[in-house]
Structure formats: C-alpha cells, structure tokens
Amino acid sequence: MIAKFIRHILILTAAVLCGVMLLNYWxxxxxxxxxxxxxINRNPYLFGYANINYLSMKTLIDNRDxxxxxxxxxxxxxxxxxxxxxxxxxxxxxxxYAVPSRQLKEVRRLLEEKVSLKNIVVGFDNSSYLxxxxxxxxxxxxxxxxxxxxxxxxDTIRFYLIYLVMPxxxxxxxxxxxxxPRVLGPELKDNGALYERGQENKIAADPGAHVSSDRFTxxxxxxxxxxxxxxxDDMKALKSLCDxxxxxxxxxxxxxxxxxxxYDSEKDFGNYLEFKRKLADIAPFYDFTxxxxxxxxxxxxxxxxxxxxxxxxMILSKIVNGRPDLxxxxxxxxxxxENVESHLRTQREDFLKHKPAVAAVPSSGSGx
Amino acid sequence: xxxxxxxxxxFFICIVSVxxxxxxxxxxxxxxxxxxxxxxxxxxxxxxxxxISTLVTYFGAILISSAPTVFRxxxxxxxxxxxxxxILGFYKxxxxxxxxxxxxxxxxxxxxxxxxxxxxxxxxISFYTFKAVGYTIDVYRGAVAPEKNFPVYALxxxxxxxxxxxxxxxxxxxxxxxxxxxxxxxxxxxxxxxxMTWGFxxxxxxxxxxxxxxxxxxxxxxxYTGLPLIFATLLYAFQLYCDFSGYSDIAIGxxxxxxxxxxxxxxxxxxxxxxxxxWHRWHIxxxxxxxxxxxxxxxxxxxxxxxxxxxxxxxxxxxxxxxxADWKFVIWGGLxxxxxxxxxxxHDMKLKIVNALGFHRVPVVRTAFQLILVxxxxxxxYIFFRANTFDDSIYVITHLFSGLGDQRPADxxxxxxxxxxxxxxxxxxxxxxxxxxxxxxxxFSDRMFRLPTAVRWASLYMLIMIVLVFKAQGTGQFxxxxx
Numbered sequence: 001m002i003a004k005f006i007r008h009i010l011i012l013t014a015a016v017l018c019g020v021m022l023l024n025y026w027x028x029x030x031x032x033x034x035x036x037x038x039x040i041n042r043n044p045y046l047f048g049y050a051n052i053n054y055l056s057m058k059t060l061i062d063n064r065d066x067x068x069x070x071x072x073x074x075x076x077x078x079x080x081x082x083x084x085x086x087x088x089x090x091x092x093x094x095x096x097y098a099v100p101s102r103q104l105k106e107v108r109r110l111l112e113e114k115v116s117l118k119n120i121v122v123g124f125d126n127s128s129y130l131x132x133x134x135x136x137x138x139x140x141x142x143x144x145x146x147x148x149x150x151x152x153x154x155d156t157i158r159f160y161l162i163y164l165v166m167p168x169x170x171x172x173x174x175x176x177x178x179x180x181p182r183v184l185g186p187e188l189k190d191n192g193a194l195y196e197r198g199q200e201n202k203i204a205a206d207p208g209a210h211v212s213s214d215r216f217t218x219x220x221x222x223x224x225x226x227x228x229x230x231x232x233d234d235m236k237a238l239k240s241l242c243d244x245x246x247x248x249x250x251x252x253x254x255x256x257x258x259x260x261x262x263y264d265s266e267k268d269f270g271n272y273l274e275f276k277r278k279l280a281d282i283a284p285f286y287d288f289t290x291x292x293x294x295x296x297x298x299x300x301x302x303x304x305x306x307x308x309x310x311x312x313x314m315i316l317s318k319i320v321n322g323r324p325d326l327x328x329x330x331x332x333x334x335x336x337x338e339n340v341e342s343h344l345r346t347q348r349e350d351f352l353k354h355k356p357a358v359a360a361v362p363s364s365g366s367g368x
Numbered sequence: 369x370x371x372x373x374x375x376x377x378x379f380f381i382c383i384v385s386v387x388x389x390x391x392x393x394x395x396x397x398x399x400x401x402x403x404x405x406x407x408x409x410x411x412x413x414x415x416x417x418x419x420i421s422t423l424v425t426y427f428g429a430i431l432i433s434s435a436p437t438v439f440r441x442x443x444x445x446x447x448x449x450x451x452x453x454x455i456l457g458f459y460k461x462x463x464x465x466x467x468x469x470x471x472x473x474x475x476x477x478x479x480x481x482x483x484x485x486x487x488x489x490x491x492x493i494s495f496y497t498f499k500a501v502g503y504t505i506d507v508y509r510g511a512v513a514p515e516k517n518f519p520v521y522a523l524x525x526x527x528x529x530x531x532x533x534x535x536x537x538x539x540x541x542x543x544x545x546x547x548x549x550x551x552x553x554x555x556x557x558x559x560x561x562x563x564m565t566w567g568f569x570x571x572x573x574x575x576x577x578x579x580x581x582x583x584x585x586x587x588x589x590x591x592y593t594g595l596p597l598i599f600a601t602l603l604y605a606f607q608l609y610c611d612f613s614g615y616s617d618i619a620i621g622x623x624x625x626x627x628x629x630x631x632x633x634x635x636x637x638x639x640x641x642x643x644x645x646x647w648h649r650w651h652i653x654x655x656x657x658x659x660x661x662x663x664x665x666x667x668x669x670x671x672x673x674x675x676x677x678x679x680x681x682x683x684x685x686x687x688x689x690x691x692x693a694d695w696k697f698v699i700w701g702g703l704x705x706x707x708x709x710x711x712x713x714x715h716d717m718k719l720k721i722v723n724a725l726g727f728h729r730v731p732v733v734r735t736a737f738q739l740i741l742v743x744x745x746x747x748x749x750y751i752f753f754r755a756n757t758f759d760d761s762i763y764v765i766t767h768l769f770s771g772l773g774d775q776r777p778a779d780x781x782x783x784x785x786x787x788x789x790x791x792x793x794x795x796x797x798x799x800x801x802x803x804x805x806x807x808x809x810x811x812f813s814d815r816m817f818r819l820p821t822a823v824r825w826a827s828l829y830m831l832i833m834i835v836l837v838f839k840a841q842g843t844g845q846f847x848x849x850x851x
Contacts, residue, residue: 016829
C-alpha cells in the first residue's frame with residue numbers, strides 16, 4: 001500500500017510539473033519560447049517582462065545576414081534608433097543592465113554563430129562597473145526577465161528549465177491576457193530600437209506638464225557592486241577582439257540627466273572620473289555626460305535616467321554620421337589620451353560647482 | 369519553517385518517506401526528532417522551553433497518578449498547572465500586566481513604573497501548554513493512564529503538525545494512536561494529501577489575498593471611513609477563517625498522511641445559526657478545552673442560572689485573554705460571553721418574535737436571517753480582534769457608517785486589490801462555500817472516494833494547479849502563530 005501511495009504521489013508530482021511546464025510554454029511570459037516581438041508590442045504589460053537580451057541575441061543569430069553592425073548598451077542606449085546610420089546595417093542590441101563582461105561574451109558568441117560584424121558602437125554608463133552580472137543568475141522570479149542568453153549547452157538546458165518550472169502566478173495571467181486598463185506601451189522596432197510610444201504621445205500632448213514634472217527632481221542611481229578594474233579589463237578585451245577581427249569599435253558614454261549626475265557622492269564621482277581616465281587609455285570615446293544644454297533640459301528626457309530618441313539621433317550624428325552640426329556644441333566631447341586630464345578637470349569643477357548641498361531622494365524605480 | 373514554505377514540503381516529504389520504512393518503535397523517535405527540529409528552525413532556545421514543559425507534565429502526571437490521597441493528587445495537579453501556566457504567563461502576560469499596572473498608577477498619579485521585560489513570545493507556547501495541562505487534568509480525572517514512555521509523551525506534546533497552532537489535541541484521542549501506530553492506510557493518506565491541498569488553497573489563495581486589503585485598511589484605519597472599513601471588516605471574517613482553518617486542514621491532513629487522526633478544529637463556523645452554534649464550530653479544540661477544563665470545573669451549567677452565566681462570562685474572558693495579551697482580546701472574549709448570555713436570556717422571547725413575524729413558516733428565510741445575523745455579530749466583534757490597538761477598534765466602530773453617501777464602490781479598488789484580484793478572490797470564496805455547503809450534507813471524504821478515480825484525481829490535480837497559479841503574491845504568516 002505504501003508503495004502504491006508513493007507511486008501515486010510521484011505521478012501526481014510529475015503531472016503537476018508537466019502542467020506547470022506546459023502552462024509556462026503556452027503563456028511564454030518572458031518571451032523566451034516563441035520570441036514573438038509583435039506580441040510584446042501589442043501588450044505593454046507583457047513587454048515589461050520580456051527578456052530583451054534573449055530576444056535580441058536570437059534576432060541577430062536568426063538574421064545573421066540582415067545586420068552587419070551593432071549598437072550595444074543598457075536601457076539608456078535602447079532609445080537610439082540606428083536607422084539613420086548610413087555606414088552599416090545596424091541593430092540596436094540593448095538590454096537592461098548590460099555590462100561589458102556580458103557584451104564581450106555576446107560578441108564572441110555572435111562571431112561564432114557567423115554573424116558578420118563590421119561596426120560595433122558601445123554606449124557605457126557609470127552603471128557599467130556598478131552592476132554584477134552574476135546577480136542575474138539567481139533563480140528568482142524578479143530576475144527572470146534579465147537572465148542572459150545561454151552561451152553553453154549546460155547553460156541552455158538550465159535556462160529553459162528555469163523558465164519552464166517557475167510556476168506562473170495570477171499576475172502572469174493578468175499580464176499575458178492584458179486584463180488591465182488599456183495603455184499604449186513601448187514598441188520594439190525591427191532594428192532593436194525601443195520607441196516609447198506612450199511616453200512620446202504624452203509629451204506631445206502636454207510638453208509643459210512633462211517639463212515641470214516632479215520626476216525630474218528624483219535621481220535614478222544604479223548601484224549593485226563595484227567592479228571597475230574587471231570592467232576595464234573586459235573593455236580592453238573587447239577592443240582587442242574587435243581589432244583582431246577588423247571590427248570598427250566606437251565607444252561613448254551616455255548622457256545622464258543632471259539630477260542623477262549630481263546625485264553621486266564626491267567619492268563615487270571620483271571613481272567615475274577614474275573610469276574615464278582608464279577608458280581613454282584603452283580607446284578614445286565620446287563623453288556626453290556632464291552639465292550641458294541637453295542634460296539640463298527636461299525636454300530631452302523621459303525621467304532622470306533615460307534620454308529620448310531625439311537625443312539618440314544627436315549622439316549618432318556626432319559619433320557615426322559625421323554631422324556634429326546637428327548637435328549642440330557643448331554636447332559630447334571626444335576624449336583621447338591627450339585631452340583626458342583637462343576634460344576630467346573641467347568635469348570635476350562643474351560637478352563641485354553644481355552639486356546641491358542636500359541630496360535628492362532617489363526614484364523608487366532606481367537601483368536593481 | 370512555515371507550512372506554506374517549500375522547505376516544509378521537502379521536510380514533510382522526507383519524513384513521510386522515511387517514516388513508513390522504519391519499524392514502529394523507531395517511528396516515534398523519528399517524529400520526535402523531526403518535531404523538535406521543526407520547532408527549533410524558528411528559535412533554538414525555545415526547544416528548551418518546550419522540553420521543560422514536557423518534562424514537568426510528564427513527571428507531574430506520574431506523581432498525580434501514584435499519589436495515595438486525593439489531596440496529594442490535587443496538590444501535584446495544582447503545582448503542575450502553576451508551573452505551566454506560570455511559564456506561559458511570564459512569556460505572554462508579564463508585559464501586559466506591567467502596562468496595566470503602569471496605566472493604573474499613572475491614572476492615580478502614583479510614582480510606580482514597571483519596566484518592560486525584553487522577552488519574545490515563544491511560538492506555539494499557548495497551544496502546547498494547553499495540550500500538556502489538559503493531559504495532566506485527564507490523568508488526574510483518570511480519563512487516561514500516565515504515559516510512562518517518555519518519547520511517546522514528548523511526541524504527544526511536540527508533534528510538529530499541531531505544535532505551533534493546534535489543533536490542541538487531547539490525550540484521550542492522540543496518545544493511544546502514538547503508542548500503537550496503525551498500519552499504513554492508503555485511503556487515509558490520500559485524503560490527508562487532499563486536505564493539505566485544501567488548506568493551502570484557503571490560506572494561500574483566499575486568506576493571503578484578503579490580507580493585502582485588510583492590512584491596507586486596518587494598518588492605517590484613520591485614513592478611512594465607511595465603505596472601506598465595512599468591506600475590510602467583512603473580508604476579515606473570511607481571512608481569519610481561511611487562515612486558521614487552512615492551517616488546521618494542513619495540520620490534520622499532515623497527520624492523516626502519517627497515519628494519525630487529529631481532532632477536528634472547524635466545522636463551517638459561518639454556517640452557524642446561533643452564537644452557541646458558532647462556538648461549537650469555531651476553533652473546536654480550544655472551545656472544548658475551555659469547556660472541559662475551565663467551564664465545567666467552575667460548575668458549568670449545573671448550577672444556579674446566575675452562576676451559569678457568570679461561569680460562561682469568565683470562560684469567554686479567559687478565552688479572549690488566551691488569544692492575546694491585550695485588553696482588546698479580553699473585550700472580544702467578554703462580548704462573546706455577553707452575546708451568549710443574552711442568547712440564553714432571550715431565547716424564549718426570540719422564538720415568540722420569530723413566530724409572530726411568521727418566519728417559522730418560511731424556514732429558508734429564517735435560516736438565511738439567522739446565518740446573516742450570526743455572521744454580522746461575529747464579524748463585528750472581529751474588529752477588536754483585528755485592530756492593532758483598542759483605540760483603532762473604537763475608531764473603526766465609530767466610523768463604520770461615516771461618509772457612506774459620498775463614497776463609490778469603485779473606491780474599494782484602491783485598497784490593494786484591483787478588479788482582477790477581487791474577481792479571483794470572490795471566485796475562490798465561492799468555490800470554498802460550494803464545498804462547505806456540500807460538506808453540510810455528509811462527509812466530504814466519503815463523497816470524494818465515491819467519485820470515479822479519474823474525477824477524484826483530476827479534482828486534486830486542478831486544486832493543486834489553482835493553488836500554484838492563484839496563490840496571492842507575498843504570502844504572510846499564519847495569524848494564529850501570534851497566539
């Protein structure tokens with residue numbers, strides 16, 4: 001009798017597990033089984049949980065002849081639409097919390113997959129060395145949308161297994177079936193760029209309300225770890241790989257809104273300058289950070305972390321399209337070994353001059 | 369290690385697997401070790417307290433049984449009760465007593481201040497203390513012989529499914545099952561699995577979902593008037609019931625899987641037609657404990673009418689105090705006692721009114737009226753139970769009907785549960801009520817086992833899937849753990 005009981009419990013457990021797996025496959029909450037971009041564009045609630053890293057890697061591998069260049073970066077760089085670039089067929093390979101160590105592995109994997117790459121443009125942030133990529137390997141529901149595209153066979157098995165066995169919840173069903181008030185969400189374009197449809201419509205409808213919104217008083221810091229040297233090593237490795245493979249590498253630092261920029265402590269800001277100093281030693285880069293006519297104007301931002309698509313166009317005009325005239329003169333400096341010290345000195349002076357005496361309260365959406 | 373954690377499920381599956389592989393004599397030791405391990409996952413040192421309580425009552429029962437005279441038996445019983453209730457009183461009521469003394473001395477401007485003790489209430493102490501004390505009284509009364517086998521007795525006190533929130537089982541029911549465990553019963557174990565799943569459904573899908581809304585309102589009651597207070601209070605009745613009866617179902621189910629029959633703790637309390645009926649259905653193991661070990665020794669109902677009502681009142685006040693060291697619980701218990709007394713006093717008048725209104729000719733209307741009235745009375749008194757402080761409970765009561773004219777039902781969607789979550793909640797309550805109505809007309813387990821195997825398994829499977837998918841986000845602790 002006991003054997004029968006155990007047998008039946010095992011069968012029941014297996015059936016429940018199968019049910020959960022089938023349900024997960026059918027719901028595909030994180031968009032890793034069908035990679036259906038049209039579906040997430042239709043449903044903003046589903047968009048919020050889509051694994052963008054996976055979707056982008058899969059798009060690039062499945063369309064290895066369609067693109068020959070990439071724009072890489074975290075969510076800030078995601079707003080850049082590369083369709084204006086004439087020097088290559090660009091895909092914006094952005095995903096939340098992108099860091100150089102992962103980007104290096106992904107470039108290697110894409111090259112192994114015979115994706116032809118002629119140009120790589122990488123947008124960095126100070127968060128590039130403040131995020132621990134390993135933190136996204138935990139088996140936690142909140143981290144599932146950030147899991148990286150699997151790079152090894154064992155990784156692949158683990159990757160799909162986690163998405164299959166994590167039980168869906170009532171919120172999953174609500175999001176998948178759109179049982180929410182209707183809102184216009186973002187759109188992930190064919191070339192990978194993220195267009196914030198809903199937010200752009202709101203801004204167009206009432207620019208005054210947008211500019212004066214109190215969200216611009218709240219900084220958006222991202223702090224998880226401190227791995228400056230490791231990050232620089234990864235960037236050096238990326239530069240070597242690109243040089244070896246004949247890929248043109250362009251680096252830039254994303255412009256961050258002045259509220260978030262000035263939120264750093266003097267020590268943290270000093271680290272940022274140190275990062276820039278060492279980065280200039282690896283390769284020249286465009287620095288769009290600092291206090292300039294773009295970062296101090298709320299009209300160019302959705303909040304204090306993410307700039308709008310029109311700012312992305314300005315960045316591209318300066319760094320790849322050869323049209324610096326389309327950009328304000330104080331926006332973006334090409335930093336090289338030669339001018340790095342004077343550039344950093346100016347930035348430090350500006351920072352100390354403008355830093356408020358009382359620290360602002362961070363936005364609730366900031367951090368990890 | 370709470371019942372609704374994955375750790376407990378793994379722990380339980382391991383115990384079940386090993387338990388039936390062992391010879392009978394080793395099962396007691398296994399369950400005893402596992403029970404202490406289960407308890408000590410919360411706080412290791414509390415295991416010592418449990419052990420002391422066990423040791424005291426073990427030897428106490430032997431001394432009571434072997435005492436040559438009634439006087440000595442009584443003396444040993446009194447010492448035993450004093451030690452156990454003393455430990456419970458120290459941990460649970462020392463600060464309450466201190467605060468009360470301080471309030472009185474402050475009122476009379478007496479310069480006396482009792483400092484707070486830095487003590488934390490050990491989990492389940494009220495439950496296992498009552499279980500152990502009940503056993504010594506049973507031995508004193510000769511209802512059971514003292515258990516000489518210490519591991520068996522220690523397991524009786526500490527058996528993990530009952531340890532932290534009951535049911536407060538009786539030695540007359542459980543001890544003989546522990547001394548002579550029966551053979552494996554497939555049907556009982558499968559029923560246990562079903563009951564555990566049903567308990568998880570009540571706790572995770574209903575109680576935890578309601579707690580989001582109730583906590584929003586009751587943790588900040590002064591921000592609300594009228595409709596939100598009424599809605600939260602109505603839902604709290606279901607939260608409390610599903611939370612505690614859910615726990616009891618899991619405990620009783622776990623016992624059944626291991627081959628034990630624990631005493632029943634709930635019998636559809638909101639189907640009660642009178643307050644008396646309610647107390648026959650709510651937290652049965654505690655209310656019968658008070659009946660057998662307090663109300664009857666006080667004289668019960670075989671005394672003058674006044675004394676009987678006095679005994680009832682005292683029993684309910686003590687029952688309120690058992691629930692928590694706070695005057696709001698005392699008031700809650702006292703008001704229940706008064707309600708019962710009123711129901712006795714006006715019993716005849718009530719019948720006359722019912723007959724005069726013609727309700728006796730339409731039993732359905734009469735029953736519905738009774739059910740609603742009892743539910744509303746019980747639910748109203750829950751305000752004292754749920755409110756964080758006595759002042760909060762007074763605020764809620766005095767503002768229940770304030771501002772109703774300006775409020776819209778849609779405002780209820782701003783209390784933490786949106787329309788989708790409320791729909792899930794109402795559907796879950798409907799499922800529970802349907803099952804409970806079916807239970808009224810006979811044993812649910814018999815009914816389930818009469819169904820075709822495929823239907824039975826499909827029902828269990830569906831229930832598990834519903835719990836997995838529709839469990840509320842961010843589960844909370846069981847409410848009765850605090851007692």
